[in-house]
Amino acid sequence: MxxxxxxxxxxxxxxxxxxxxxxxxxxxxxxxxxxxxxxxxxxxxxxxxxxxxxxxxxxxxxxxxxxxxxxxxxxxxxWPDRPSLFGGEAGRGAALFVNRWADVEMLGALRLLLWPPTWDHIPIADQPYFKADRETKASMTLDAMREDADGKIARFRRTMEPARQTIQRQRFLGGERPGYADFAVLGGFLWARSISELRLIERDDPLHRWRADVLASVGDFPLGEPGHAL
Amino acid sequence: MxxxxxxxxxxxxxxxxxxxxxxxxxxxxxxxxxxxxxxxxxxxxxxxxxxxxxxxxxxxxxxxxxxxxxxxxxxxxxWPDRPSLFGGEAGRGAALFVNRWADVEMLGALRLLLWPPTWDHIPIADQPYFKADRETKASMTLDAMREDADGKIARFRRTMEPARQTIQRQRFLGGERPGYADFAVLGGFLWARSISELRLIERDDPLHRWRADVLASVGDFPLGEPGHAL
Known part of the structure; x- marks a missing residue:
């Protein structure tokens, strides 16, 4: 290997x-x-x-x-003969947009929510570096980030609206087949699952169905244990 | 025809x-x-x-x-034999995401900027309907929308960041060929051009190059006259 x-x-x-x-x-x-x-x-x-x-x-x-x-x-x-991540060149091109949107908007909405609980779970020896780095990036202390989680979750849910509207018209973000556009977005949810019990989306959110479908598409994918319910 | x-x-x-x-x-x-x-x-x-x-x-x-x-x-x-708008099914799937992002985020950032100058240019007989409809949608008067145009333009430019990052890595939003993902976004710029002189993006913004390339791809496309410089 x-x-x-x-x-x-x-x-x-x-x-x-x-x-x-x-x-x-x-x-x-x-x-x-x-x-x-x-x-x-x-x-x-x-x-x-x-x-x-x-x-x-x-x-x-x-x-x-x-x-x-x-x-x-x-x-x-x-590995062009393995299942495609993009479904061709146009799919790759547009998946880049989804990827950048996830970087800027989705992760932008998540980082203040998730940096504090990430800090809770990293080795003590690494905590001072992580704290200094993230507090500089956010211009805010980790303690301040912990405030108003409900407001941050509400903002996150609004941020997800383009994805939500897309998967209300088709099964996955890149069409009827799962692919990298889905993985680019799912990555943020799996980060959250790994270090927090935050319920980022409700069960009646259309994204709940989408997320289950993407996970099902990769079979018994190891989500990492311990981790929290999605 | x-x-x-x-x-x-x-x-x-x-x-x-x-x-x-x-x-x-x-x-x-x-x-x-x-x-x-x-x-x-x-x-x-x-x-x-x-x-x-x-x-x-x-x-x-x-x-x-x-x-x-x-x-x-x-x-x-x-018309499958004419130049493709999507470049295949995966391209179509991901173009839907770009389309929805443009609806929610891009047009969401533009509407308060562009509804007042749109009102300026519609027939007098239609102005009362337009004013009532848009003021209800925005929970704000047209006059209030006209305030702080600079702040709204700054917000619009930030909103465009996922598109900007995408076309810094590839020529068009859907890859190396122009297509509907580009048109979904360009539509907002052409609305602006038709009814205002707002400079939504600066010449040194990477989106300026992208916009010219998309327009060039459709040849001598009639932009509508009168209209303002892009």
Missing amino acids: SLQLYVLRINEGREPSPFVWRARLALRHKGLDYERVPIGYGEKDRLGPSGQGLVPVLVDAGRWIHDSWAIACHLEDA | SLQLYVLRINEGREPSPFVWRARLALRHKGLDYERVPIGYGEKDRLGPSGQGLVPVLVDAGRWIHDSWAIACHLEDA
Whole structure:
């Protein structure tokens, strides 16, 4: 086996990166086995050959690939005979838009909700770095982020409206088949599941049906334990 | 010729509906000729056979089709040998997401900016209806909407970030070829052009290059005169 996926190691096997979840879902969709390589927050020099310090990093037979979108494109191009992540070039092009929307809008709405409980679950030795980094990015303390969770959840639900309207007209975000557009969005939900008990969407939200369908499409995908009900 | 497109008639041939612009761009991309049928705000009963009262409505050999997305799908399915609007089923699926994002987020950010100057350009007889309808939808008077245009433009530019990031990695929103994802977004800009001199994006915004490329792809597309510089 030649594939390795570098991820961050936190407590109890939890997985706090929506970008790592995207890569794991893409690998699963392609039916590819790989070795998961957890590294600590203080061991990012181990990602050196990728030329940067962020997970996920995929190593394919000595080639280092970073950035979850680049990893998805590599998997699609290197295994064209496996189930497609994009359904062709136009599907790939428009999936990039969904991916960027998820980065900017969805994760933008989630980060103030999820950074505090992520901090709760990372190793004590890594907490000072995480706290300083995230508080700088948000211009706000972790304690301040914990306030008004209900308002933040309401904002998140409004942010999801383009996705909600899309899956009310078709089964998945990219049409009738599951693919990377779905995984790009599901990654945020799996981050939440891994470190919090927040109910981001209600059972009667059309996105609840969509989320179950995407998870079903990847079979008995390991969601990471412990984790909370979706 | 059997295609007719029902649109709203306002002053001087201006075209204030982003949804009509989408349909016009899609027809142009397909290379289809059609008759434009302008109706007044008070003549919506002429759309009766479509079962609703909103433009655009396409009539294709006696069949009435409403909703700009449905019109695009009809054109794609009825003229499969003409240049594709979606580039296949996965492209169509993901283009629906871009379309919904444009409806909710982009047009949501534009409407308070553009409803007042639209009102300035519609026939006097239609102004009371338009004013009452839009003020109810916005819970705000047209005069109040005119305030803080700079703040609204700044918000609009932030809203466009997922599109901006996408076309920094590929030429068009759906990949390397222009298509309906682009038209769904361009429609908002052409609405703005038709009734205002607002500079929605600066020349150094990457979206400026994208917009010129989309317009170039449809050749000497009639932008409607009078209209303002994009």
